[in-house]
Amino acid sequence: MSATLTIAKEEWRYWRRSNLALAVVAVFIVILISVSWLTALRMHAESHERAHHQADSDQTFHSQPDRHPHRMVHYGHYVFRAPMPLAVFDPGLDSVTGQTLFLEGHRQNSATFSASGSSADLGGLSWLTPALIYQVFAPLLIIVLGHGAVTRERESRALAPLLAQGLTGRTLLAGKMLALLLFVLLLLVPLVVSALISLGSGESLLAAASLVGVYLVYLSVWAGLALLISSILHKRSSVLATLAACWLALTLVLPAVAVNVSSYTAPLAGKIEMELTMLTEVRDLSDGHDVDDSVYDRVHASLLEEHGVDRVEDLEVNIRGVLAGMAEAKLTETLNVYAERRMEAEMRQADLLGGYGWLTPALAVAVASRTLSGTDLDHYHRFLRQAEEFRFGFVQGLNRAHAEELSYIDDINRSRDEESWMRARVDASNWQVVDEFRYEPAGASVRLASAGSSISMLIAWLAVLSGMLVWTGGRLKP
Amino acid sequence: MSTFGALKRETRFMLRDRAFVVWMFAVLCFSSFAVWSGLAEVRQQYESIAFLMDADQQDRSVEFSKQSDWGSAAYYSFHLTYDPPSDFAFAAMGQRDASSWKHRLRMLALEGQIYEHDPGNPELALIGRFDFAFFAAFVLPLILIFLLHDLQASERSAGRFDLLVASAGSSGSLWWRRACLRSGGVLLATLVPLLIAGIFSGTTGSTLISAVVLVVAYILFWTLVCLWFASWRRSAPVILASLIGVWVLLSTVLPAGSRVIIERMVPIPTGAEILMTQREAVNDAWDLPVENTMGPFVERHPEWAGYTHSGEGFDWGWYYAFQQVGDQTAEHLSEAYTAGRVERDRLAGLFALAAPPALLERRLQNLAGTDMRSVLAYEGRVRAFHSELRDFYYPGLFRGDPFDPGRLSDLPQFSP
16 A cells, blocks of 8 residues: 555656646646636626526516407517526536527427527637536646656666566556546546535535536546556557547547437437428417317307307307417427427437447546536426426416406407407406426436436446556556 | 659658558548538438428418418418528538528518527537538647657657768758658548549539648648647657647637637627517507507608508508517617627637637638528528518508419519
């Protein structure tokens, strides 16, 4: 044990004296801290702005005057997706998905206005976030520090005496690994700070701690890989070149290649395509605007029978409101079938992509990080589903007001003259059907469970590398 | 020794270098994969457009068959607009993954419709695809760095350096020759798949030539950078680490910094402002006197000044007039949003001069018609089409031309 510690200490002493190592670490820390700071600022501004728009939107809806309730169905309402607390570290899909969603009767709109759609385009890497720095650039740092771990001893002909003195190869590698792991822990300090901040804004300890844990495993994988190559190859220059090539393949090439493959093998129909497919499949959908639509004749008759009256005018409820409610329910049911179909197809594609995490830990950590932060596709879908539920709720609330608070006679005569026009409305207190929209992210344990497969990929990587290190350690030759 | 002989000798050396051959093969594979999957994506987009056009046409004729007045015909009929991929889009998908290139519109207020988003999977858009532009701009420089960083250091550590310099006469030309041969090999492996794909998909000659010139210049730039670093009297690992540092600086740090600065410099209205302004204008109109709507409407369309509202409750002409007035009310915000995007894009072009990877990617996207300018141009065509629709329906709505289903076949057609 003490030999391991001594080796680790020696490694750190060597790094402290190496100008290259110090310079690289210093630059990295500066970049990481400034990006963390900028991302936190951006997400706080976004959060503030969206909350402001939401309050504005709620207030505008509630302050509408007395009106015909169906007017309010078309007036509609806006909801905004509040960013997650951990988005200060990993904004995930936040920048590529729309944040503003218009909810109205008879339609499911898409979330509009994504940040990437109006941003200065300077290449994909210009969307620098703390998460991306950990995923792509921290491994470089580990490579620069770790590539010489064993080869350096070899090149300076210190390895042979070390082994001759009775030090086993495994102890040597354990000591070097310990040094690298301590360095990884040091690298994680800014992440821990971000996680602590997110706890302050309501994130659960489980999610924040798991996030730190995931990155610990990921960076350990890189430490293990650096050490492995360093103990296998003999020339320091070829160790570094090999590790740099691995880095290029694992962090830049493979994830992007996986995107191409996923989009090719599981092609996705767009929203418009889905809409048109739906229209061809379901031609008889009505928006309920036309009461005499034959589809509703049956309803019409049964309603009269139920209330024991002969004419719609004698009904206690306004049949136009009842029918509007039924039409909305039927339409929504169909719309939801297609919306779900589309979301499932998106999830299938995303899962297929996530599966390539077996090939590259960079992809596995990216997926796990987004999932734990609540900024992944699943959470985007949660937002869409909750917004849809909210939409249906308030539209039906308005339809209820239409049925119960507006008389049929006033309703059908509304276009007769100015006075009738004014009479065909309900009290503005009905607009309270729109209450506060609160986006509910999944709980930490649900997120942890859905990050499970990506986390197991990372652990598998670490396990395989550890096994290979133990094996190499046993056969280490000068 | 003749230059030709020297070249032949160097080529022989180079081809015997296993690492070089492996990297050449990797470049060839990357480039081929990038253009192949680009072509596949373009084909999928064309198939999707064909389906959409067909379904759109059918949907419209079904809707039209149910309508008996101009107002309802316009209300219930949607129109597909789209931006087909160009003949070079396979090389750089650019904004096509993030911005909408297809819409389905009707003659209601346009501002509420034009920002509708129909993108692909955001999870895929976030990572970004491996297209030729990404490969050339970001991956290729790293491969050049791996190949060229130890040109001199490796000879030094092998103890051949002095001998080589002495026998080559001028040492400068020796390293030049070696670097150019290696870069030339990489260049060839990069461009051959691109050119084959370009010819296969009928890319315009001038576009292909421009792309080739860009890639040649880009590889030359990185070769020079590598050569300069390689001439340091330092060990290969130090040179390699420094070159990767330069790559990180140019491909990531500068672009990321520029983006933050540009977004601070050019604020744009939020989407919520545009949409809510438009909606308020449209909805308030229901409760306002008809003159409040028709005044601003006639100002823009003096030819319909003679229109009189039927006076009682609902009337289609008035309805579409306030849809248009809704657009007019939000116009300043919408224009500011577009102008902001133009300005941000212009500044990005300027800042990219300092960051060659971003510059190359932007130039390739420009050639492919997948940059921000192309997105804005498409938006412009959508706006023009929408206003043609208005021109088509307005005589029926405001002059009282009798409804004639036969005339619906004269509807304006969107041409991409």
